[in-house]
Amino acid sequence: MNNGEQRRLNGEAEEDEDDDDANNGGLAAWERAYADxxxxxxxxxxxxxxxxxxxxxxxxxxxxxxxxxxxxxxxxQKGLIRYLFIVIDLSKAAAEMDFRPSRMGVIAKHVEAFIREFFYQNPLSQVGLVTVKDGVAHCLTDLGGSPESHVKALMGKLECSGDSSLQNALDLVHGYLNQIPSYGHREVLILYSALSTCDPGDIMETIQKCKKSKIRCSVIGLSAEIFICKHLCQETGGLYYIALDEAHLKELILEHAPPPPAIAEFAIANLIKMGFPQRAAEGSVAICSCHKEAKQGLIIISFPLYLLTRSLFHY
Structure with a gap:
């Protein structure tokens, strides 16, 4: 290919890019969902x-x-009894307006829909809400089974300020979930807007503490990928995704509504011994356990006898 052909191809490529920019109005990828x-x-x-x-x-x-x-x-095999804490980052990063009207507003709307869907698919489970702002984690609602109480509490506490602290949030939910019986699934879903975490101590120790308590932590980020969030999900067996737009965020949140796979050590099937009575004729007289009458197996047509396989009782 000579230089003239190369310049011609480069010129055509630049024209195509200009046409795309003109059609999209110079919008970024996350803005195109709201352009129309x-x-x-x-x-x-x-x-x-x-x-x-x-x-x-x-x-x-x-x-x-x-x-x-x-x-x-x-x-x-799925886990039927779940104890889930939803951690919502309400730091100043949640006030960003890359999602309309803001990250905070979009999160609140989809968390409300998620709570209702969660209880529809998990009627025996419980949910609690935790918010993080100004470097402090607050328990908004305790674990409970009333979706209306969670939604009402969430809609009344939507102020954003300060920095986020992932360690304080994990310490708070660990104190609640560590008391849950072993047959219950301990889960944390974190909706994280910030690009950093301001922690008072070693967050790695907190992550290992959650892992030891079998608390499954999942994170949905609204900004960019953060190493500490990815490490948390890898250590505890959770999922980590970054929302590309509002529709993708809704899909990622609702993916946590169905019950997760059961924990291997608690998913062992306990078999129940069952016996099926056999109808048979006996040559001797037997006492019927339900009628308290003596019946002879030779007249099986008039008085059928059933022999239990384990207790050998006659009915």
């Missing part, structure tokens, strides 16, 4: 009268991925 203010024009009414997006390819792909995940875990 006339979003109602992309909806249509289906046969049942519901509104559906005209271009629903991404929706179909997301549903297909969820069905694949559900099918892959269909034969895995």
């Amino acid at each position: 203010e006339r979003s109602w024009e992309s909806l249509q009414e289906d046969e049942s009268g519901l509104l559906q997006p005209i271009d629903n390819q991404s929706l179909k792909h997301a549903q297909y991925r969820r069905r694949l995940r559900a099918a892959s875990t269909a034969r895995i």
Whole structure:
């Protein structure tokens, strides 16, 4: 390829980039989801009268991925009793407006939907709320089974200030979850907006303490990937994801609603011995345990006898 052809190709590539920028109005990737203010024009009414997006390819792909995940875990024993603390970062980073109207507002909306979905799929489980701001962790609600009380408490405490402290949040939830019986699943879901953590001590010791107590910690970040959050999830067996936009954030949060796989040491199947009575004729007289009458097996048609396999009683 000569220099003229190279310059021509470079010029065409630059023109294509300029066209893309012009079409997107010079918006960043996270801004394009909010660029169309006339979003109602992309909806249509289906046969049942519901509104559906005209271009629903991404929706179909997301549903297909969820069905694949559900099918892959269909034969895995799930934990039925869960104790989950939702830790919400309300530091000054949560007031950023890269999500509309703000990170805090978007988190509150999707946490409310998650709490209701969680109790729908886990009726025997309990949820608690913890907020972190000014370097201090506050227990907003104790572990409980009332979604309305959690939602009401959350909507009344949405002020952002100061720095975030991941260690203080972990210490607080560890004190609550460490008292949970061993048959319950101990889980923490952290919605983290900050890019750092301001801790009073060694957070590595706190992470090992959570790991020893079998507390599964998962983190959903709203900014960039942080090493300490990734390390926390790797050590405790949790999940760590970064939300790309509001729709992705909603999907990541709702992924934690279904019950997780049961802990191996508590998922041992305990078999129950069962016996099936056998109908048989006996040549001797037997006492029926329920009627308290003497019956002879030779007249089995009139008086059927059933012999229990373990106790050898006759019925």
